[in-house]
Amino acid sequence: MSTAQLNASAPVLSPAVGYGIVLGMGLGFAVLMLGITTLTTRYSAHSASESSEEYTSASRSLKPGLIASGIVSAATWAATLLQASTVCLVYGLSGPWWYAAGSSTQIMAFAQNAIQLKASSLIPPALNAPGAHTFLEVIGVRRWGTVCHLSFMFFGLGTSTFLTSQLITGGANTVNALTGMNTLAACFLIPVGVVIYTLVGGLRATFFSDYIHTVVIFSIILAVSFSTFATNDTLGSPSKVYDLLQTAALNYPVGNAAGGSYTTMRSLNGFVFGVVVMVSGSVYMDQTYWQRAVASKASTSVKGYILGGLAFLPVPWMFATAAGLAMISLSAGPSSPFQPISLDHAGVVAPAAMTALLGKSGAILLLIALFLAVTSAASAELVAVSSIITYDVYKRYFNPHATDKEILRMSHVGVIGFGLFMGILGVIFFEIGISLSWLCGILFEHRFCTGTFASAGVFPVGLAIRSRRAKKSGCLAGLWIGFTCGIAAWLATAKGYGGAVDVTTTGGVYEQLAGNAGSFFIAAIVSMTTTFLFPANFDFETTRRKNAFQPEDEETKESAAQDADHEEKPLPEDLKDDLAQDSETAHGVQVQNDAPDAVLYKDFVLSVWLTIGIFVVLCIVVPALMVIPRIWSKAHLLLQLRLLELTSKQAGFTFYIVLAFLWTFFAAFVVVVYPLWESRGALWQLWRGILGDLALAH
Structure with missing residues (x-):
């Protein structure tokens, strides 16, 4: 050799x-990023130090x-x-x-979730939360309760x-x-x-x-x-x-x-x-x-x-x-x-x-x-x-x-x-x-432990975000039952294939498959079956009223308290008249969509x-x-x-x-060249601002 x-x-x-x-x-x-942030704050309309909306979204x-x-x-x-x-x-x-x-394909599938947060008219699938900052906010606004x-x-x-x-x-x-x-x-x-x-x-x-x-x-x-x-x-x-x-x-x-x-x-x-x-x-x-x-x-x-x-x-x-x-x-x-x-x-x-x-x-x-x-x-x-x-x-x-x-x-x-x-x-x-190696599943990425943990939420979250018929009890049961079955399948397979439950046996490919598939499919079956047999009828007008920096009014607070542990109810007709006002900008941040809803639905x-x-x-x-x-x-x-x-x-x-x-x-080309091309106007504005300051300095 x-x-x-x-x-x-x-x-x-x-x-x-x-x-x-x-x-x-x-x-x-860190210094480079601080410099870029400083330039952005000075030469553009965006300042992370002055707006929570800019900071978080x-x-x-x-x-x-x-x-x-x-x-x-x-x-x-x-x-x-x-x-x-x-x-x-x-x-x-x-x-x-x-x-x-x-x-x-998982990343591309997420595109539907992105557009679901944007479309603001009552079109299928009729979801919108233009002011939401997290997916949990949408679930919270559905009035599914604290649990x-x-x-x-x-x-x-x-x-x-x-x-x-x-x-x-x-x-x-x-x-x-x-x-x-x-x-x-x-x-x-x-x-x-x-x-x-x-x-x-x-x-x-x-x-x-x-x-x-x-x-x-x-x-x-x-x-x-x-x-x-x-x-x-x-x-x-x-x-x-x-x-x-x-x-x-x-x-x-x-x-x-x-x-x-x-x-x-x-x-x-x-x-x-x-x-x-x-x-x-x-x-x-x-x-x-x-x-x-x-x-x-x-x-x-x-x-x-x-x-x-x-x-x-x-x-x-x-x-x-x-x-x-x-x-x-x-x-x-x-x-x-x-x-x-x-x-x-x-x-x-x-x-x-x-x-x-x-x-x-x-x-x-x-x-x-x-x-x-x-x-x-x-x-x-x-x-x-x-x-x-x-x-x-x-x-x-x-x-x-x-x-x-x-x-x-x-x-x-x-x-x-x-x-x-x-x-x-x-x-x-x-x-x-x-x-x-253990965290990644013995030779694999975050597919075994994180996958077993997170796969139970795919269908419950997807239904909550996308479907007005999503059943609260079914999605909650699917989440926990799927997770429990996934963990049980993962550990049982580790015991059956490896003879013991330890760091080595729990990371095998078949153990990962059992855990991930158990969480994913059991959660899907429970949440989809209950939603199909006992559908809710949620009015997504609630989420459309959830805009940036908008505090809850007394009516919303009182209603949320009353319905915390009950199924969601459609909003009164008079609340729908507030949609146009709610779509306006808040604290200088544009909340209204920059495209017609019909176009957004076609994108979906x-x-x-x-x-x-x-x-x-x-x-x-x-x-x-x-x-x-x-x-x-x-x-x-x-x-x-x-x-x-x-x-x-x-x-x-x-x-x-x-x-x-x-x-x-x-x-x-897509991720290196294209971002520069589409931002050429902002980059030119930044460069002009820097040259202007240099000229004033002299």
Whole structure:
């Protein structure tokens, strides 16, 4: 075996590099975000320090390109890059595909929730809450009572807590793995810079950091992809990679895959993993996604989510395919220059590949990207949890008539408090031995524990937001029964397959499938059955009257108190006359939609058909075609374009890689170039303001 071997389990950088990035880059990034926030405040009409609406919802003014960029950033956690590469090692190229396809269609499905919060006339499906800041506010305004509101809040905050635990623990473990930096120090130092710029800039600063993070992510994707398939001395082309993968299949075959091959979609475990991804429901219960729906313009909210879903696809697909297959190819046999990565250390595939392809600079580049992934997602969670604390706890239960200044002050308290909680939570998980692998499900992302927890809320929340017929008792029962059944199925499967319930057995793929599917389907059956058999008849005029900064009047307070534990009732006819007045601006913030409701309804219908169509293509049609050949060939692009070749052995590894590159270029344009183009007017205004101040200074 070659002496120039990579020990993937050992840190490839010094602890000084870790401290330098966490401290230096963290604070430097905070200073940059503070500078951008200062410029925005001075040269635009938006000031996060003067308006709670701007602080928590970016004045509901963000355009689709920036929304799409923010969605990609929010979905690209540190675990996304690490675990997507891991499933490539474990399942071959089927792992990244299922990861990408399942996650992307979930994001696009969320577009309907975004538009549901915007349409303000009585049109099917007749929902609107233009002034809502959280999905829990809509549930609260439905007058489902305190028990229902607190139950959904428990799952909403619980989902954020699980995701935050993955953020900090995963970020700290990654920094430690790459540099040897003290894990406890990383747990506390990582949130510092995030809290600083989030505290000052609010949600708009989060979107700015999202954009920078997305630019770095796509730079890394292109760098590792071109190195693997074009420039690397050992690899350098799809043809060479393919040949080495066949050698690797002989020496280190994939379990439960056709011929042990890395170039096949016939992987049983890979398919099970795909199902786990598709039934995971953390998107619906994660307030960060709702926050982006709140911040978007009504006329472009669907566009932002559809573009975001399409643009996210190459992140786990292209990156993991390039990094994972590169590491497999570079360690294909005894004469290869690098040692093979064992399944026990499968989580280091991404950093090992970056180091093997690009040297220490590659490891540094990945570390920067992972750090930005942690800080960007942490910033989004800070604003999300702060919004829940402010609007669903403080304003609803303690100070219903809170002024704008009081709301803003509570938002700041929420950011600081949850920031401290992030660090403490990371230390607790580290001390009790809960690692990133367990949190992510032993080789997977947040699909097992968070999925089991959050999947129970998908249908109850969806019905509450979308349907006037949603039954309070059915949705509440579905939430808790689904969650209970999911936990029971998860633990019972762990006991049945592993013989014990411990950290190792609870993270297996079949255990995840049982837990996620149990929560998802039982909750769906209970909530939908009760809604169908005993439908309510809620008038969404209540939610349409829920506008920014509008305190509850005495009639609403009295009615809410009387109906707290009863089914919702239609509003009197005279309240409907207030709709036009309620749609006006509040405290200088535009609450009225910027598009006619008929147009918004057409957007809703379009998003439904697009989501269904893309799901069918990505998760059914394409995999069905890709499993026709038992093991893929090296087919070139021109051969693959012949339809008959699809039914032969020529599955087309080369064509697959070319397609991944093309999709990556499209996604990079959407989330890197397009946001700049659509904001060219604001950027020009900012530049003119700076030049004007410089001229006055002289």
